[in-house]
Amino acid sequence: MSLLHTWRWYGPNDMVSLDDVLQAGAKGIVNALHHIPVGEVWSVEEIQKRKRIIEWDEKKNKARDLKWSVVESVNIHESIKKGSAERDQMIENYIQTIKNLSECGVYTVCYNFMPILDWTRTDLVYEVEDGSKALRFDAINLAAFDLFILKRPEAKDEYIPEVIQKAQERFDSLNQAERELLQKNVLAGLPGTTDIIEIEDFRKFLAQYEHVDAAVLKSNLKYFLERVVPEAEKAGIKLCCHPDDPPYPIFGLPRIISNEEDLTYLTSCVDSPSNGITFCTGSLGPNASNDLPGMIKKLGHKIHFLHLRNVQRQADGSFYEADHLTGSTDMYAVMLALVKEVKKRKESGRDDFAIPMRPDHGHQMLDDLKKHVPFAGYSAIGRLRGLAELRGLELGISRTLESI
Template sequence: MSKNTSQHYLYPTWRWFGPSDGVSLSEIKQAGAKGIVTALHHIPCGEVWSVEEIRQRQQTLEAAGFNWTVVESVNIHESIKIGASDRDQYIEKYQQTLRNLAKCNSRLVCYNFMPVLDWTRTQLAYPVEDGSTALRYDPTALAAFELFVLKRKGAEDQYSEQQQVAAEKYFLAMTEAEKEELQQTVLAGLPGTDEVFTPDEFNKFLERYEKVDTQQLRENLVYFLQQITPVAEEVSIKMAIHPDDPPFPILGLPRVVSTENDLQFITSQVPSPSNGITFCTGSLGGRTDNDLPGMIERLGDKIHFLHLRNVQHNADGSFHEANHLEGSTDMFAVMQAVINEQQKRVNNGRKDIAIPVRPDHGHQFQFDAERSFYPGYSGVGRLRGLAELRGLELGIRRMMQISNI
């Protein structure tokens, strides 16, 4: 790697949920982030983001010395995902939001295509070895919720007899408070909101997906991209789809953005520089069969945005979020693959070399015990993650530079 190339560092960013966020913009600046990742969470899903609203948020960020680097997320209405008769009107609104973002010089939009819920965990404060707490996914706890709290129709068909016995044992050992906490955790709504579905509300959402299997959801995603991508190209916006979290079917809902094959399919069906990927090592790392460094090597030219975090897989099928440089994902190999992709971009004359990256999630430490955060988005936990990732990046760059002298 040449000395010039070694200066093409990743662009460090930080997710901020707006004025009510528990971390202030001045604190984010001190954490070492250069750009902000945010959205207009107060605008209902499916409605147009006006130029006035976008500029107001931009002005807030610019006054604090930041740029709005990534829009995460412009959420997709459920009618688009299920292919309802009114989906085109919501797609038209989405197109207008992209045009308005472009008028304000926003050029990168992260989004996902997960049905109903943006992410699912069964525990938000799982204690880890150092005394901090982490987000955790336990398949037995989810089965207990689905079978005995949600009582989803047909759920029994999704579980073996052994799994059902384990789930019932788990459920019977829970207190009423623990059952309520599990329900609140699983049925949390969209990022940046305090919305939590009731079981009845959630079952009504599930009914809308009764005729939507994996193939149909995939076709609905391709249809969305076919309508959105020409507009994104026209206004020079890059769309970056986020993987499913967790990356496998749950609660009777299909998943279509979970594997390398999924990402290859999505980017090949509508080939365009505007149709790309948010590469999230935490979401994709939820599957042990995903080769993350290899995926970066093979899909790297489609990656517009990076979420870096780690998960620790356990023998019982559960996983929890580990420290950024620990866990089941080899973060050294991931970072090395990212830097190699940047080298390819330099060689190919691309301009988008400083890929935006953010530390995704973080443990809740005692430093932040008296503050309230959206789950996974504590201040000190992400500060530690950002510092570790920037140090890892610098170390690998220096190592690669020395080895090529």
């Protein structure tokens, strides 16, 4: 097999140990220094400290069969997204961090350009048919939160009357505890933390983006890339932008990495092997117009990192995270396109043919149902199942292509 199988690990306090990761069959770790505030430089000392934890087994006094393969994420400071006065210093700090990562031998850096929140869901423990728990985005619940809890003044002009009526009915059907849980779930998407943003703080953050539309945000992305990518290329770092999640505007915030056109814009801002894509099937999948295998065929040479998961789309824009091989995305067609991209890279002599891939999220199931999962979607057993299924799919496709 040719993809590099990785696992997202949240550090020494993760409920899933590195020994667990080895048993799951992964060879690479996806990690970040979440304890360092966004915008501050990651020092060589801090990076080396985490790298040793991942790659050296202190108890056995020997190297562990794992490598820190991908940073997810070196988060982008809000001043860079907004284009405010502080951004030039934050960009310089970002450049220093990627130089330090290169010095320590970590060369792939994931990031996203979503304002304020990294991701948005309305239910973190949605029960699917087999009794396991999944993440869910309910479009009507989100509208109910936006209109009647957040009470954003512009919201009433952004929803059609039918949705407003359904949102009112949904909000009226919720008791106080359910309304508080909905608020907590929606505001749980802060990058790299289990902290929940306070609603008053969220309103203040939204106000700061009042004059940032999609065109301004795209311009600010280009400004960032034009300054960072050349330095990343010198350092041998591959930057890879993660798509928006969900892939459409919410709360009046623009979304600019949601479809093939956006990804083409991203990669054309600066033409460099260091300017690439984190191809997340779970973030692109909720948009039915996204042809994921087709996007891989056209933009595969720019993919530096893979998140593979599936979603089950619903007619009103809602979706929930399905099993990795079921749902609305044809994962066979996606994997076939990826295996062909790997083959093409090998034949052209590229040394980065082994694209890092991780099972993105997983159902909370079996014994994990009895455990507290601090990072929604990141229990062990559901991801173990997802990784096993994806590895089997990859092997089957690879062997079939070899025999033709």
